[in-house]
Amino acid sequence: MRYIIIGAGAVGGTIGGRLAEGGHEVVLVARGAHHDALRTGGLRLTTPEGTRTHQLPVIQSPDELDGPLRPDDVLILSVKTQDSTAALDLWSARPVAGGGTAGELLPLVCAQNGVESERLALRRFRRVYAMCVWLPATHTEPGAVSAAATPVSGMLHVGQYPSGADDTARAIAADLEKSRFLAPVAPDVMRWKYAxxxxxxxxxxxxxxxxxxxxxxxxxxxxxxxxxxxxxxxxxxxAASPAEQAAARDGRITLAPLDxxxxxxxxxxxxxxxxxxxxxxxxxxxxxxxxxxxxxxxxxxxxxxxxxxxxxxxxxxxxxxxxxxxxxxxxxxx
The missing domain is CATH 1.10.1040.10 (N-(1-d-carboxylethyl)-l-norvaline Dehydrogenase; domain 2)
Incomplete structure (x- = not known):
């Protein structure tokens, strides 16, 4: 699968960088000075293991893709929720190679805080997945993101929206697990998002x-x-209880200083x-x-x-x- 990260900020940049390190094909979508810095200098990802620079394809809109979307594309939406509608409108009608549109065919994963984007997405996409993001990450400088958790960068519960788990959710979770994340497949993923x-x-x-x-x-x-x-x-x-959340993470993820x-x-x-x-x-x-x-x-x-x-x-x-x-x-x- 190719992962298109729509919003390569703190969360999206970390997910995209880690997926690339895991050997997966990644396209970053960014705007403004961040886009320019990613294009010229690459994505600088700092974790407790150090800083690496990833030279990945970077675009501002789907018009800049080399050809139509592919049937194996996964769209990961990681813009702030106030920017979701514009992003969803921009991507949902894009053609997919072989016929059909992204909204009809491709999985879209809402890797965002809050619970509204999934509802917005389901109006435009048939295949919507929710991701509960616990990923301590920072993006304050164009071209750079940092993630302080170790030995994995975060915990990303994944499931179908509004509920359920299918082969696509399991495949995404497996790719994330290979890329330094904990990624439980959660048929009740919205319980985690409300928590x-x-x-x-x-x-x-x-x-x-x-x-x-x-x-x-x-x-x-x-x-x-x-x-x-x-x-x-x-x-x-x-909502998932504080005890459930603690049990999921305790002893498995800690924060470390970043050079x-x-x-x-x-x-x-x-x-x-x-x-x-x-x-x-x-x-x-x-x-x-x-x-x-x-x-x-x-x-x-x-x-x-x-x-x-x-x-x-x-x-x-x-x-x-x-x-x-x-x-x-x-x-x-x-």
Missing amino acids: KLLSNLANAIEAVSGVIDGDEAKSLLGRALAEGRAALTAAGIE GAERGGGSSWQSLSRGTGTIEADYLNGEIALLGRLHGVPTPVNDALQRVANTFARERRPAGSLPVAELAAMVDAR
């Missing part, structure tokens, strides 16, 4: 305040999590650091706000975190520039 959604409620706090440790940050996160759990319960949605690469914050912090002008809060804290409104559960903390994170992104304020005490006061003022 990850709860953990990602911390992203807005970290992005705007720069911290997630400390009593004030932990208290604020605890309140956001309580709202999240109440909203999921009211919606009848089950020449500083570990930054999570994906939302990185968006603010790069000054992208957007952030994924609408699909993290905003998903809990949506469920709360649908099912009559108040979510004032997540509402406020969503609003503050979006303001920071829109106004391109520096990551970590709001003291957590001021953030908490803003939340309590609503």
Whole structure:
């Protein structure tokens, strides 16, 4: 199979680089300065084993592929959710060699935070797979990504959307396992993605305040999590438990220092650091706000975190520039 990584940032770049190291054919899709750096200097992937440069095909759109898509292509969508619709529209109608389109024939894997992209994808693609991404990775410099986990780079649960597991899911998981990932095949993969959604409620706090440790940050996160759990319960949605998540990773993955690469914050912090002008809060804290409104559960903390994170992104304020005490006061003022 050839893997086309649509969004070769922290997650996509690490997955693409590791798959290439595992002997798999990979095409990277990127934009702007990152695309230019990948084209001229290659993908610089830093892990605890060191830094390697991978010279891989890099494109900005499917028009730049050498010919139509192939029947053995796997599309891995790893853009932020706010960019999903544009990417899905761009790729779904592309012709596949031998007849048909990508949306009709090819598997598309949503390797993203949140739970919305799978729904968006299923409107355009018949074969949608969900991936629960636990992959501590950083992308703040064009052409470079780093991943600090060892002895594997992360855990990537894979399954059909909305549920199930087929030969394609098993083949993708096998390729990932050969490429320094743990990749359990999970027929109930959305349980894992909803659990990850709860953990990602911390992203807005970290992005705007720069911290997630400390009593004030932990208290604020605890309140956001309580709202999240109440909203999921009211919606009848089950998430993998903290004990399940710990059992899956404990003793199998650790974080290690990286030579020449500083570990930054999570994906939302990185968006603010790069000054992208957007952030994924609408699909993290905003998903809990949506469920709360649908099912009559108040979510004032997540509402406020969503609003503050979006303001920071829109106004391109520096990551970590709001003291957590001021953030908490803003939340309590609503």
